[in-house]
Amino acid sequence: MRDWEDTTSGSGRAAPRTPYLTTAPAPEGRPRLFCFHHAGGSASAFTVLRNTIASRVDVLPVQLPGRENRLEDIRPGSMAELVADLDEHLDPYLTGPYAFYGHSMGALVAHDLTARRQARGATLPARLIAGAARAPHLSPAFAAAYADSDDDLVKKIIGIGGMSPDLLQYPDWLRPALELTRADLRLCTTRTALPIEPLACPLDVFYGAADPLVSEEDALAWTGISSVDSKLHRFEGGHFFFLQESPAPFAARLTTLLHRTRDLVREH
Numbered sequence: 001m002r003d004w005e006d007t008t009s010g011s012g013r014a015a016p017r018t019p020y021l022t023t024a025p026a027p028e029g030r031p032r033l034f035c036f037h038h039a040g041g042s043a044s045a046f047t048v049l050r051n052t053i054a055s056r057v058d059v060l061p062v063q064l065p066g067r068e069n070r071l072e073d074i075r076p077g078s079m080a081e082l083v084a085d086l087d088e089h090l091d092p093y094l095t096g097p098y099a100f101y102g103h104s105m106g107a108l109v110a111h112d113l114t115a116r117r118q119a120r121g122a123t124l125p126a127r128l129i130a131g132a133a134r135a136p137h138l139s140p141a142f143a144a145a146y147a148d149s150d151d152d153l154v155k156k157i158i159g160i161g162g163m164s165p166d167l168l169q170y171p172d173w174l175r176p177a178l179e180l181t182r183a184d185l186r187l188c189t190t191r192t193a194l195p196i197e198p199l200a201c202p203l204d205v206f207y208g209a210a211d212p213l214v215s216e217e218d219a220l221a222w223t224g225i226s227s228v229d230s231k232l233h234r235f236e237g238g239h240f241f242f243l244q245e246s247p248a249p250f251a252a253r254l255t256t257l258l259h260r261t262r263d264l265v266r267e268h
Helices: 043-053 079-093 107-117 145-147 148-161 166-170 171-189 217-223 246-268
Strands: 004-008 012-015 031-038 058-062 097-104 127-133 203-208 230-235
Touching: 012 171, 031 043, 031 079, 031 107, 043 058, 058 079, 079 107, 079 171, 097 107, 097 246, 107 127, 107 171, 127 246, 145 148, 145 171, 145 230, 166 171, 203 217, 203 246, 217 230, 230 246
Parallel strands: 031 058, 031 097, 097 127, 127 203, 203 230
Antiparallel strands: 004 012
C-alpha cells in the first residue's frame, strides 16, 4: 500500500496522508529523520536543518496539532493520547533506516513513541536522538511553568531564548504564542510513570553547554535507557543550540550519526 496520496505539495513532493507531516518521505534511499519540536514550537523550527542537509538526509518535521497549518486541529488531552495518535499516523512511514530527533518536549515525545512501539513489537528507529531534555524518568524541565502568570512565563521563555523580546510589541501575536506554549507544557505534565525498560535501539543525547534547564547530569541520566549503545554529545549554546545562527555543527553531527546508522543496517 502506498504511504502517500497522488497529489503534490508546494515542495514538489507527494502530499502526506497524515496531518502530522507537511510532506511525505522522499522515494530515494536517504535515511529518514523524523523531527519533533519543542513546546510552543512547530515543524518550521526544523526548516534550516532540512535545507542544510537535504542532499544527504530526508528531514521530516512532525507537526503537532494546534499550530501553523494545524491551527484548528484539536490538541490532545494527554501525552499518552498524543503518542498513540502519532503511532497510528506515522506507522506507514516508519520503514527502512529511519531515526527520531526530538528537542526538549519533542525528546519526550520521541522517547515515549519509541517505547510504545517497542512494547507492541513494531519497527523501532535505527537511532533515537534526544536533545535539550532531562531523561524521561526525571521531572520534565520547565513544564511546571505552565501554571505561571503571563508575565512570568514570558520572562522565562525569553530568558531561555525561546522567544524574541520584539514579540512583546505585538500582543495579538504574543497571546496565542503563550497559550500554545502553556498547553504544550501542561501536556508534558500528563506523562504517566513509564516502566523504564531499556530501548533496543542506539541512543544519542545532545545538550547545550549553557542550557539553564538541562544540566550535564540531567543529560547523562538518559544513558542507561538504551540496551544497545548510548552516547552524550555536548554543543556550544543554550537550550536552543540547534536554532543558533550557525547550525552547522548540529547538522554535521546528525548527518554523521544517520549515515553511520544506515551503513550498520546494510551490513546486517
